[in-house]
Amino acid sequence: MKAFRSRIFHFLNRVHYEYFEDGLLIIHQGLVKAVGHYEDLKEEWSQQVEIVDERDKLLMPGFIDAHIHGVQTAVMASYGADLLQWLEEYTFPLESQFSDADFAKKATQFFFRQMLKNGTTTAAIYSSVHQESLEAIMEEALRLNMRIQAGKTNMDRNAPTNLCENTDDTYLVGEKLIRKYEGKGRLNYLLTPRFAITSTPEQLVQLQQLKQKYPQIGVQTHISENHEEIASTKALFPERKDYLDVYEHYGLVEKNTLLGHAIHFSEDEWKRVKQSKASLIHCPTSNLFLGSGLFNLQKAWEEDIPLALASDVGGGSSFSMLKTAAAAYQVAALRGYKTTALQLFYLLTLGGAKAMGLDDKIGNFQIGKEADFILIDSSRIELVEERLQSAKTLEEKLFAILILGDDRLIDCVYLMGKSLKFED
Ligand SMILES: [Zn+2]
Structure with a gap:
């Protein structure tokens, strides 16, 4: 079992999404066990699982x-x-x-x-x-x-x-x-x-x-x-x-x-x-x-x-x-x-x-889905980091990441909860 504390963003359907400024994602045997606000989940989970602190990053589905x-x-x-x-x-x-x-x-x-x-x-x-x-x-x-x-x-x-x-x-x-x-x-x-x-x-x-x-x-x-x-x-x-x-x-x-x-x-x-x-x-x-x-x-x-x-x-x-x-x-x-x-x-x-007919398996953090996700680290591109300072809403931030970002922003990739790191 693993848990990640981070900013967490994912879609529930084509119009609704969830964003947790201080969120927690719990993974059990490669699958999503729970996702939500850290405050709501910490009591239940902090005894059972070691929490990886990624609070300075954005965690989202791959x-x-x-x-x-x-x-x-x-x-x-x-x-x-x-x-x-x-x-x-x-x-x-x-x-x-x-x-x-x-x-x-x-x-x-x-x-x-x-x-x-x-x-x-x-x-x-x-x-x-x-x-x-x-x-x-x-x-x-x-x-x-x-x-x-x-x-x-x-x-x-x-x-x-x-x-x-x-x-x-x-x-x-x-x-x-x-x-x-x-x-x-x-x-x-x-x-x-x-x-x-x-x-x-x-x-x-x-x-x-x-x-x-x-x-x-x-x-x-x-x-x-x-x-x-x-x-x-x-x-x-x-x-x-x-x-x-x-x-x-x-x-x-x-x-x-x-x-x-x-x-x-x-x-x-x-x-x-x-x-x-x-x-x-x-x-x-x-x-x-x-x-x-x-x-x-x-x-x-x-x-x-x-x-x-x-x-x-x-x-x-x-x-x-x-x-x-x-x-x-x-x-x-x-x-x-x-x-x-x-x-x-x-x-x-x-x-x-x-x-692709795979929305019962991947695409968001619904419980039971395969935990394929990425960590986006805006500090890896100076320009993005600077631009985000003046972005007020989540949507403005996401737009700046999308227009100015590239592979340098991807800090880490996880397949079924398992990390893959790449040396440049
Ligand atoms: Zn082609």
Whole structure:
């Protein structure tokens, strides 16, 4: 049993949060046992458990990154291409190297370290098309005891030959990986067609069959990111009425489907995606970096469509979910909508968990949830510390942390109550 005395902040739902200026979080066997004001809880608990004093820090649930590529760290900051060029010139050549298990293991460990240093405790991860790559991701998550959803990327056309799998293997390999990893440790498997362009209808049928046999398995893919991509998709699937209809046709748009980007949706696609209960994943630094467009966060929020934020590394330019949320604020502002710090922190924690179908396990400090949390130490950035002096309300403080903060603010990361410290 462990207890942390700190400023504690978490959401109860999309509008209500709790903030304890002097709070106490009690953890038993990795799960939340109690949370509240120190004064209210101290008598009951101070005899039973040693209290760690972190009163100068802010303790909150770990960040959730709902769309990230475990195989693209080394293409971050590759210059000057839009989506399809960027894939061809930079990304596919790098992903080819992940057929080598040793290379995959090393790169994957570096990748996880970057996420954790930035306070990300849960992510939805794309591997390369190779099993070795997916296994490296799952094994590292098991070693760290991290709550991760990941899938082996499926591609069988419009990519270099060494990144195209044999279409007939899609079902068999997918099933093998589901059996190996689904529900093991804190893992979930996701069916992962990269996007419509790189899958034949035959491959999508096999993924549909897997979804029918294992209906609890989620799906992750890209949609409507870039105009050229949308045009290619229409040309490849002329019988489908729009991009979303390609995935709908193969039974892949349901609750726990994570649709990355969704920037250029038609009114009809918005309507259908809402009915489907699928989740939209907003990747603002990636959308700005590749010049893809400005996601309509206002609409997603007001329609109460399950929504999460994501770095989309390597198209994204930062592992930091603080920087990602700051970019989401700016993208919305360019569309004339002002998001609040509360909305954005909700999306980084409980909202993200909900979008990934994990809100019964993580996202806040409800009793019984897995104790994945971070300590934010504003004194680690002089500018933030100074700015907070003049911030009066909690919301002003959170906003300054979000706009000015980055990985330097993350003092410590805890997975199921166990600390991970990183030396720089
Ligand atoms: Zn992506």
